Each structure stands twice: as C-alpha cells, then as structure tokens.
Amino acid sequence: MSNLSSLSYYIPELIIISAILLIIILDIIPSTKPYTFNLALASIIASAFFLCQNYGESHSLFMGMIALDPFSHYFKYIFLFATFSIILISRFDRQLDKKYASEYNCLLLIVLLGLFLMSSSVNLLMIYLSIELVSIPSYILAGMLKNDKESNEASLKYVIFGSLASGLMLFGLSILYGITGSTDISGISSALQIIEFPLTIYFPLILILAGFGYKISMVPFHFWTPDVYEGAPTPITAFLSVAPKAAGFAILIRIFYTMFTVGGISEGAVTLNGINWPALIAVASAITMTLGNLLAIQQKDVKRLLAYSSISHVGFMLMAFVFISPEAVRAIMLYLFIYLFMNLSAFYMAIFASNKLNAHVIDDWKGMGRINPILSAFMVLSLLSLTGLPPTAGFVGKVYVFAELFKHQQFYWLAVVAILNSVVSLYYYFSIVKAMYLDEVETPVEAIEAHSVIKWSIILFSAQNLLFFIYWEPLIEFIDNSIHLFEV
Amino acid sequence: MESSILTLLIFLPVAGAIIMLPFAKLYGKENPHIYKWIALVTTSLQLFLSWVLYSNFNPAMSITESPFTVQLDWITHFNIQYYLGVDGLSMPMVLLTALLSCICIIASWNIEKQALGYFSLFLLLDAGMMGVFLSMDFFLFYIFWEVMLLPMYFLIGMWGGPQRMYAAIKFFLYTLFGSVFMLLAMLALYYYSDPHTFSLITLIQTAGSIDAEIWGMSVKYLIWISLFIGFAIKVPVFPFHTWLPLAHVEAPTAISVILAGVLLKMGTYGLLRISYPLLPGEVVNFSYILAVLGVINIIWGAVNAIAQIDMKKMVAYSSVSHMGYVLLGMAAVISESPEGAQAGLNGALMQMFNHGTITAMLFLLVGMIYERAHHRWIIFPQDYKQPELAGQIAFGGIGAKVPVYTAFVAMAFFAGLGLPAMSGFISEAMCFIGGFSVFRTLTIIGTLGILLNAIYFLRAYQRIFLGPLNEAYKDLTDITGRELITIIPLAIIVLWFGVYPAPLLDMIAPAMDGIIQIVQSVI
Structure with missing residues (x-):
C-alpha cells in the first residue's frame, strides 16, 4: 500500500x-x-x-x-x-x-x-x-x-x-x-x-x-x-x-x-534448513528460569526480587516459544496478558509501600497485613498468581505452557525443570507474604490508606487473577482470533 | 435439589467466608464472636447437608447413575468440566470432613487473635477439602487440592506455635513439590488419552490404552510415579514424612485435627480415586513396594512415637504409623483370594475414616491439656528452661484430679492402639487380613506395630495420669461443656463402629469392589 x-x-x-x-x-x-x-x-x-x-x-x-x-x-x-x-x-x-x-x-x-x-x-x-x-x-x-x-x-x-x-x-x-x-x-x-x-x-x-x-x-x-x-x-x-x-x-x-x-506459523511448519533454533531457545529458557529463580531467593529488596522474578517468567514464556504452532503462540500471548496484571499489581503494591511506608526491603514490609489489610490480601493473590497456583490466572498461564510440551511430546526435561522452578519460586514470593503477615511486629501499627487510584489499581488488577481463573474462555477466543500474522 | 447438594457442600463455606467480610467494618476484626458464630452456622449446615446426602445415598449406584452427580462444561476447548459426584469411596470422606470441620470450629472457640482471618481461612480450607473429595474431573480435583494449601499456610503460620513460620513454609513447599508432579501427570493423562479428557470416569476406560514411551520408559509408569510422589507426600509415606511432625506440632489444635484427620487421607484417597482405577497395571507391579512402604510407615512411625517426649509429636508420629496400615491394606488389592482383596481395600478405607476420628480425638485431648498447663511434655526435655525440672516426668497422677478427661484419654489411647470394641481394631485387623493373604512376612513384621503402638500409648498414659499427684497440677480443672461437645460425637463414632461397623462397610463395599475388579482384571 x-x-x-x-x-x-x-x-x-x-x-x-x-x-x-x-x-x-x-x-x-x-x-x-x-x-x-x-x-x-x-x-x-x-x-x-x-x-x-x-x-x-x-x-x-x-x-x-x-x-x-x-x-x-x-x-x-x-x-x-x-x-x-x-x-x-x-x-x-x-x-x-x-x-x-x-x-x-x-x-x-x-x-x-x-x-x-x-x-x-x-x-x-x-x-x-x-x-x-x-x-x-x-x-x-x-x-x-x-x-x-x-x-x-x-x-x-x-x-x-x-x-x-x-x-x-x-x-x-x-x-x-x-x-x-x-x-x-x-x-x-x-x-x-x-x-x-x-x-x-x-x-x-x-x-x-x-x-x-x-x-x-x-x-x-x-x-x-x-x-x-x-x-x-x-x-x-x-x-x-x-x-x-x-x-x-x-x-x-x-x-x-x-x-x-x-x-x-501454521501447524506443521519446520525450522529453516534444519537449523535447530528451538533447541537453542529451550536451553535458554531452562537457564533463564533457573537463574532468575535462584538469584531471586537471595534478594532482600522487593524491586530487585520482582526483577529476578520477571526474568524467570520470561523463561516460562520462552518454553512455549520452542514449539512452532499457533497454540504455542497462544500460550505465550495468554501468559503475557496474565503476567501484565499480576506483575503490575505487585509493582503498584511496591509503590504504595515505598511511598507511604518508605519500605524498600522485604523486612520493611513487616506488619503490612495489619497496616493495610485489603491491599495486602490482594497482594497475596498477585503473589499466588506469580507463583502459578490455583485459584489464580497465573496457574492457567502455566498450564497452557506446559500443555504445549505434552501436546508436542517433546522437551519433557524442560517440563521437569520448569515445575521444579515453580516450587522454588514459591519460596521467595512467600517470603514477602511471610513478612506481611507472619512476622511479629514489635511496635504497634496503625492503618495507612493508599491513594484511591493506587488502591483501586491494585485491587482491580489483582482481581483479574481471580476473574480469568474462573472463566478464561472468552480471553482464549480473543487470542485465537488475534494469532493471524501478516503474510505476503 | 439433589443435583445441587454437592455444589452446596463445597461452596457453602466459601459463602460463609464472604459473609464474614462486611462484618469487619461493623464489628472490627478483633471481635471474634460474630465470626465464630458464622463459621459454626456454616459448618453445621454443611454437616446437616452431608447427613442429608448420606441418608439419600445409594452405595450400589456408580457415579454416572447417581442423582447427585453434576456434570457441566466449564472450559470447552480444553474439555474441563465442572464434574462432581459421590460414591462409596468419597462418601465417608465427605462425612468425616463435614464432621471434623464443625467440631474444629467449636474447638477453636477460644481463638481471639485475628478471628476474622482465622475463621474465614478455615472455611476456605473446608471448601477445598470438600472439593477434593467430590471432584470427578482431574483438573477440578487438582484445583481444590492446591486451593487448600494457602489457607493451611496461613493457619499454621499465623496461629501456630513457636516454630510456626518454618513449619508453614515447609508444609507448603513439600506439598507443592508433590503436586507439581501431579500436574505433569494430569497433563500427560490428558494428552495421551484419546479422546482428550480430564474426566476421571472416562479416563478409567481410556487411560489403559496409553502406550507410549518417554526416555525409554512407559508413559503409564511415569504417570504412576508422578502421581505417587504427589500423593505419598500428603499421606505421608516414608521418606516423605518429615514435614508432618513439624506441621502437626506447630499448628493450632483445630488445624492439627484437620491435618491429621482429613488432609492425610487425601493422599490415600487420591491413590484410590485416580491411580488405582486409571493405572491398574502399574498398581499390580507396584503393590509390593506399596506394602513395603506401608510396613516401614507402621514401624518407623511407631518407633519414632516411642521416642517422643512431647505428647503432640507422639500423636503426630502415631498418625504416620496408622497411615501405614492403610497402605498395607491397599496393597492387598492384588490378592488372589477375593476375600483378601476385599478385606484389604475395605479395611484401608475404613482405617482412613477411623483414623480420622481417633486422631481427631487425640489431638483435641492434647490441645485441652495444653490450654490448661501451657505445655504438653510427657517428660521435660534436657534443655528445659527450668533446669531443675529437666528430665522429670511433667504431669503425673492427674487422673484422679480430672476423671472425665482421663476417661476420654484412656478411650482415645486404647482406640489408637487398636483395642477390640474400638473402631481402630476392626479396620486394622482387616488391613492385616488383607495384607496377610498376599504378603505373609511383611504383614507379620507389620503386626509388630500394634505392640509398638501399645508401648507408647500405655507408657504415656501411665506417666501422665497414674501415680502420685504432681502438686503443680492440683488445681487442674476438668473438661468443660464445650470441650465435651467436641469430643463426645467422636467417642460415640469410635465406639459405634467398633461394635457395629456394618453401616460403614455397607456404604463403601460396592465402590471398593469396583476398584478391585478393575485391578484384578489386568493381573
């Protein structure tokens, strides 16, 4: 044109x-x-x-x-x-x-x-x-x-x-x-x-x-x-x-x-001249998620922790990229969509924490469950989703990625690496939960409200994790309609 | 009505938890009364519903024929269904869950700290447990299985003992480790079966024809292993049991009851519901290992219990031992004599139910003495904070002081060690009868467990209740009315099924026969 x-x-x-x-x-x-x-x-x-x-x-x-x-x-x-x-x-x-x-x-x-x-x-x-x-x-x-x-x-x-x-x-x-x-x-x-x-x-x-x-x-x-x-x-x-x-x-x-x-992108497509870039991506995916997770464990700073967690999520998405099929693209697109909400809400919570409490490291988040119970509860939902546990959309995203491995009956080792990684990720995501709820706080805490825009952003974004878990079929249909790549 | 009762059973507690939330603004989060009452009403309603379900339940009907079955499409392109059903296998578990949930709410009546959180999380946990026992779709089953973890994490981590945070995350990580393998097994079953389905009923027919290999091993074998890891951690089967003593000891009383009474059963329930009917060939190959693990559990749990000086830890290890009987009974499914297989499987399921009630009694009783004495040592440890007491018997002679309490403890202990006329005896005997018909030597070793069980229960009883009265506890008060409400229903059940187990047996036998048939057909 x-x-x-x-x-x-x-x-x-x-x-x-x-x-x-x-x-x-x-x-x-x-x-x-x-x-x-x-x-x-x-x-x-x-x-x-x-x-x-x-x-x-x-x-x-x-x-x-x-x-x-x-x-x-x-x-x-x-x-x-x-x-x-x-x-x-x-x-x-x-x-x-x-x-x-x-x-x-x-x-x-x-x-x-x-x-x-x-x-x-x-x-x-x-x-x-x-x-x-x-x-x-x-x-x-x-x-x-x-x-x-x-x-x-x-x-x-x-x-x-x-x-x-x-x-x-x-x-x-x-x-x-x-x-x-x-x-x-x-x-x-x-x-x-x-x-x-x-x-x-x-x-x-x-x-x-x-x-x-x-x-x-x-x-x-x-x-x-x-x-x-x-x-x-x-x-x-x-x-x-x-x-x-x-x-x-x-x-x-x-x-x-x-x-x-x-x-x-169609079903049955093959790599160019037998160049095995999927294997390359598979290895990169395994290393990305493993390294991201292992380094996240040691982080004290919440933003840094979320940075490493985002690396490990990239590893997960790359896992689906290994397969050349519309469904694999769909899995990535779905994962990205879900990741958008869960990650943004987690970061917004970090904004709230640093603005109102001057809290940057995990230990500063102590007592958050009582300082702002509502936002903390929604933060738990987001963290649950980031870990990939039901009843959250993060789980749906992970299932679709894993499903690709089984559908194509390849790269099972990658599946094992990935599930072990999701267990590891639980540990560091829940170190935040632990600080928010479990750790004892010596000084009495008082309730602090977030600005309503931040508050409602966190609530609405976290709620997506529940919503798209309960019923995600329309989302999948929308994505299916969007997979058409322009081809000459 | 009939088809909505299962949905109600699951979502009634969720509704209860949601109803609580608006009250937080009105009454504040620290005022426990309103939340307690909402939780009690919800769980009582659930108990009532499960009774209605039981009285209309026909054991002879399979899931597909039962009028209670609900089958709706959820996510059509992934073929996920909202598929609930009840049969002889899940019926006793549903009753147990409803009963223990209700009792645990009463047992948690003294919870003051953050009551809203406690009771709403408890109800979510309740919903998850019900869901696991009623789901007939693997995806749904998996979801409920995982949904329980988060409330449990908080319930242990926030209201538990001194090491609660470590116990909570250890429990969470262990169980998640198991369940992610289950997730892989689930997806493998979906994609290798034809047509692709998560329905556990359809998979009984289609899973058998899976015939592929990964890394030179049959897919069915790998699925079995993955499922087994998931379920074994929950049971817990030796060597996956190390999360259990810690979680049980650190959890508050009511949560220990739920952990030991219901959550442990999910492991064996999962094996019977999923692994057995779907992969009978692997069951046959694996049954000997299952029996060995069962016997190890019996002995290892009992030996460990003997070594404990903390009452709650002792009871926790006794659970490990008692779950070993279940495994042994389940392994007997391959028995050549039909009576042996029946005795084994029926005994296993009965033991699941009976252990649920007996161990609930034990944990409740330990909790009662803990509330009064603020410790639960049988013997003070060597590094006790008061050095002059270290190594001394902690209680002693309080039997005369608190006679009613003592009577109940005696009953629970005797039920725990398998005294005839108590329900535990019947199911343990059946497990052994079943086991003996296949694994002679193993079962003989296993019966040693009964002796070992007697050692620690009787010794603990003697050290706590008999002998001269320890002056420190001369003001100990006897059991209260509220505590009686929690303990009497369980005591009645333990006695009733000990003398007359027929109602329980009638309820489960047809379903067990079905499983036996499936497994025997591949031998």
Whole structure:
C-alpha cells in the first residue's frame, strides 16, 4: 500500500504522534502545563478507540515497512493499557518530581509509539528503528530521578548494555542483508531457504537473538535487569517489566516465525534448513528460569526480587516459544496478558509501600497485613498468581505452557525443570507474604490508606487473577482470533 | 435439589467466608464472636447437608447413575468440566470432613487473635477439602487440592506455635513439590488419552490404552510415579514424612485435627480415586513396594512415637504409623483370594475414616491439656528452661484430679492402639487380613506395630495420669461443656463402629469392589 493510503490505517499512531508534539508545546506555556497529563490519557483512549475500528484486518502499510494484522493489534492493546495505567499511577507517585511530569508523559508516549512499531515492523530497518525508539526514551525514564544516585546508575547501565545489545543486533541484521540482499523479512525468508551452509544463518540468528533477548531480559542478556529495575522509579520499573517485554516477544515471534521457519506459523511448519533454533531457545529458557529463580531467593529488596522474578517468567514464556504452532503462540500471548496484571499489581503494591511506608526491603514490609489489610490480601493473590497456583490466572498461564510440551511430546526435561522452578519460586514470593503477615511486629501499627487510584489499581488488577481463573474462555477466543500474522 | 447438594457442600463455606467480610467494618476484626458464630452456622449446615446426602445415598449406584452427580462444561476447548459426584469411596470422606470441620470450629472457640482471618481461612480450607473429595474431573480435583494449601499456610503460620513460620513454609513447599508432579501427570493423562479428557470416569476406560514411551520408559509408569510422589507426600509415606511432625506440632489444635484427620487421607484417597482405577497395571507391579512402604510407615512411625517426649509429636508420629496400615491394606488389592482383596481395600478405607476420628480425638485431648498447663511434655526435655525440672516426668497422677478427661484419654489411647470394641481394631485387623493373604512376612513384621503402638500409648498414659499427684497440677480443672461437645460425637463414632461397623462397610463395599475388579482384571 502506498504511503498516502496507508495513513488512513495509521490513525492510532498518528494520534499518539500528535499528542507527543502537543505535549511538548503545552509544556512551554505555563497555563496549559497541567493539562499534559489529561492530554496523554485522552490520546491513549482515542488511540485505543481507533485501534478497535480496524481490528481483524491485515494490510501491508508504507510500502511494506509495517504490517497491520490482528497479531500486532493484540499487543497494541497491551501497550496502550500498560502505558495508560503507568501514566495514571505516576501522577500519584511521590517519588517522581512533578516538575518534569510533562517530559515524563511525553517520553512514555514516545516509548508507546516505539512499542507500536515494534509489534508491527516487517522490515529490518523498521525493526531496528523501532527498538531504538523504545530504548532511548527508556534510558532517560530510568534516570528520571535526577538527584538519585541509583537512578542515574540504572540509566547509565541501561545505556551501556542497551547499546551493546543493539550493536550486536545491528551487526546480525546487516549480515542478513548481506547474504540475502533484502530488508523485507518475507524476502529474506525466501532467500534464506536456498542457503545450504547453516553457519551462515546461525551467526546472524544468534546476534539477533542477543538483541531481542536483551529486550525481554533472557539469560545471558539479563545483566541490566536487576540494577535498572532497582534504580529506576518504581512506575517505570513496572512499565519496563511488562510493555517492552511484550513487544520483545511480539517481534521475536514475528521474526523467528517468518524468517527462520518454513511454512510460517501454521501447524506443521519446520525450522529453516534444519537449523535447530528451538533447541537453542529451550536451553535458554531452562537457564533463564533457573537463574532468575535462584538469584531471586537471595534478594532482600522487593524491586530487585520482582526483577529476578520477571526474568524467570520470561523463561516460562520462552518454553512455549520452542514449539512452532499457533497454540504455542497462544500460550505465550495468554501468559503475557496474565503476567501484565499480576506483575503490575505487585509493582503498584511496591509503590504504595515505598511511598507511604518508605519500605524498600522485604523486612520493611513487616506488619503490612495489619497496616493495610485489603491491599495486602490482594497482594497475596498477585503473589499466588506469580507463583502459578490455583485459584489464580497465573496457574492457567502455566498450564497452557506446559500443555504445549505434552501436546508436542517433546522437551519433557524442560517440563521437569520448569515445575521444579515453580516450587522454588514459591519460596521467595512467600517470603514477602511471610513478612506481611507472619512476622511479629514489635511496635504497634496503625492503618495507612493508599491513594484511591493506587488502591483501586491494585485491587482491580489483582482481581483479574481471580476473574480469568474462573472463566478464561472468552480471553482464549480473543487470542485465537488475534494469532493471524501478516503474510505476503 | 439433589443435583445441587454437592455444589452446596463445597461452596457453602466459601459463602460463609464472604459473609464474614462486611462484618469487619461493623464489628472490627478483633471481635471474634460474630465470626465464630458464622463459621459454626456454616459448618453445621454443611454437616446437616452431608447427613442429608448420606441418608439419600445409594452405595450400589456408580457415579454416572447417581442423582447427585453434576456434570457441566466449564472450559470447552480444553474439555474441563465442572464434574462432581459421590460414591462409596468419597462418601465417608465427605462425612468425616463435614464432621471434623464443625467440631474444629467449636474447638477453636477460644481463638481471639485475628478471628476474622482465622475463621474465614478455615472455611476456605473446608471448601477445598470438600472439593477434593467430590471432584470427578482431574483438573477440578487438582484445583481444590492446591486451593487448600494457602489457607493451611496461613493457619499454621499465623496461629501456630513457636516454630510456626518454618513449619508453614515447609508444609507448603513439600506439598507443592508433590503436586507439581501431579500436574505433569494430569497433563500427560490428558494428552495421551484419546479422546482428550480430564474426566476421571472416562479416563478409567481410556487411560489403559496409553502406550507410549518417554526416555525409554512407559508413559503409564511415569504417570504412576508422578502421581505417587504427589500423593505419598500428603499421606505421608516414608521418606516423605518429615514435614508432618513439624506441621502437626506447630499448628493450632483445630488445624492439627484437620491435618491429621482429613488432609492425610487425601493422599490415600487420591491413590484410590485416580491411580488405582486409571493405572491398574502399574498398581499390580507396584503393590509390593506399596506394602513395603506401608510396613516401614507402621514401624518407623511407631518407633519414632516411642521416642517422643512431647505428647503432640507422639500423636503426630502415631498418625504416620496408622497411615501405614492403610497402605498395607491397599496393597492387598492384588490378592488372589477375593476375600483378601476385599478385606484389604475395605479395611484401608475404613482405617482412613477411623483414623480420622481417633486422631481427631487425640489431638483435641492434647490441645485441652495444653490450654490448661501451657505445655504438653510427657517428660521435660534436657534443655528445659527450668533446669531443675529437666528430665522429670511433667504431669503425673492427674487422673484422679480430672476423671472425665482421663476417661476420654484412656478411650482415645486404647482406640489408637487398636483395642477390640474400638473402631481402630476392626479396620486394622482387616488391613492385616488383607495384607496377610498376599504378603505373609511383611504383614507379620507389620503386626509388630500394634505392640509398638501399645508401648507408647500405655507408657504415656501411665506417666501422665497414674501415680502420685504432681502438686503443680492440683488445681487442674476438668473438661468443660464445650470441650465435651467436641469430643463426645467422636467417642460415640469410635465406639459405634467398633461394635457395629456394618453401616460403614455397607456404604463403601460396592465402590471398593469396583476398584478391585478393575485391578484384578489386568493381573
């Protein structure tokens, strides 16, 4: 589709772009400065509205640079939801300096735009640009607390690791271009099929995997995660732990199922030229979840603990990625959706704890069960879901991932590793529960209420864990309708 | 009405727990009365419902014919059903659960600390237990199985003894470790059976034809092992039993009762409900090991109980020993003589029920003396905080002081050691009869357990109640009316089934015959 006619399918993104520009202008004028918050939220709602309009359609936009398909739609909903919630929460977070609220909102919208592009790019150039569009504002956001040493450190580490990873990825992409002469992923796919020497493909594949692995914090590209998560402002940590990860998975699925798979996403597709990247992913998955869990056990800081836990969840999702089938993609998409809610609510609880109680390490959470009984109860629900125990949606997510292993009757060792990991994860998630309820508190505690926005966000997000456990069939149907990847 | 009674049995406690929540604002969380009463009313209603179920229950009907069965689609594309049913195997367990839940609420009447939390969690636990015994869909079964863990964690961890936090997380980790293997077994059964189903009734027909291999081992064998790990930890079978003494000792009295009375039975119930009918071939191959483990449990539990100087720990180890009888009886299913197999399996299920009532009595009685004396040592340990008392007999001669209490303890102890005319005798004897028809030597070794049981029960009785009165306890008060309410129903049941076990036997025999038939058909 030509550039001009593409624009009519590009309204959601255009809304975000104009909101970004407007916020920059409004920020300069003192009387309009307070409205940037409302504008940001309004633009997200408007964008979501226009996104709904062309759900279910598949188009190739901007001369084959971007694909519009149900698959990217699904992820765009996740991004919109996460960004909306984060912008809302950030306004009531005490840690952030309100002086920079408009910059903050503007940067988040830029990241959102980048995420949109990431989920729908089908051209190597666009892929690289979109990833950078997500990364660069994220570096700034991580260092948003200008006077905080840890935040600065987080930002710097993020930049260094991020540049290295994107450099590697760029190298991989350029090799791909060199051997195929195309930047379009379907073009590359057909060109790769006649290459007989597997090492030629392995080399760029691993380099690209490094770039994406860094985005989703897959071991061994995870080193930035704990430090950045700990140092960054908590709302940004929450955002980084869900949205870019979802985008990373979106692009991982798109690239690997298009370029390195013959037959696309459909049942019975095989890997390109017998390149055994599923085995590679399986090993990475096992290492990722094991390492994430084992390191999480020793953490004292709640944010750091959640950082390692997010690494281990990536390992779980990668487990389904090993199989090339629509159901495997469905399992990942379902898991991401559930993970969004359980992780955000856990991080929001951390925001509450650090804002009102100045609590950062687990020991500071002592007596939380009596300080705020309602939120603590919902936090237990989220932690239960993160562990993957019924009656929570986290369990459903895990069952779908495990089911893939049994359906394909492969990689049973991975199943054993994974279940042992979920037992281990219970220990550290429940160290938080233990602090909240079981540990004795010497001094008498008094009840502390959270700000109503934070409170209701935690309650509603945690309640999803129960809701999507009791009945998740509509969700699965929605995901099933969204698995269609754009194919030429 | 008939088809909703099972749903009510499960969700009535949940409703009770939800009803409690609004009262937190009105009365505050620390005012225990309202929560106690709500919990009591709920569990009494549940007990009443289970009685209604029992009086309309026809043991001869299978799950598919029974009018109580509920079968609804839940998640269609995964073929998960809301499938509840009751047969001779689950009926006694349902009665036991309802009875013990109600009794435990009365036994927890003195709970003051965070009553809302305690009673609402207790009701959730109750719902989970009921769910396990009534589910006929593996997925549903698994969910209820796991749902129990969280309330149990809090109940031990918040209201337990000094080591409660360690005990709670150990219990949680152990059980989860077992149940994740069960999850794998569940999914394997689903995907290897044709058509894919979680229904435990359909799987009886289809699981037999599974014929695949993983890592050079048959899938059925691996499923059996995984299920066994899950169930064995719950029973607990030696060597998976180490969570038990700790959890039982640290838990508050009512929770120990539930742990020993109901939760342990879930392991053996799971074996009988899932492993036996679905994988009869593996049962046959595995029965000898099962019997060996049973005998180890009997002896190991009893020997450990002898070594205990803490009453509650002694009772906890006696549970390990008594669950060994169940395993031995279950292993006898392969017996060539039909009487042997019947005696074994019926004895096993009866022992599950009887041990539930006897051990409940024991824990309740230990709890009573603990409430009065604030300790429950039989002999003070060497490192006791008052060095002059270390190594001394803690009580002594209080029998004359508290005669009614003593009478009940005597009864519970005698029931525990398997005295004739008590229910424990009948079921233990049946387990041995069954066991003897297949495993001669093993059973003979196992009967030693009876002797060992007598040693620790009688010795404890002697040290606590007989001899000259210990002056420190001259003001000990006898059993109160509320405590009598908790103990008398159990005492009646123990005596009744000891003299006349026919009602229990009639209830379970057809279902047990069904299992025997399935297993015998593959020998």
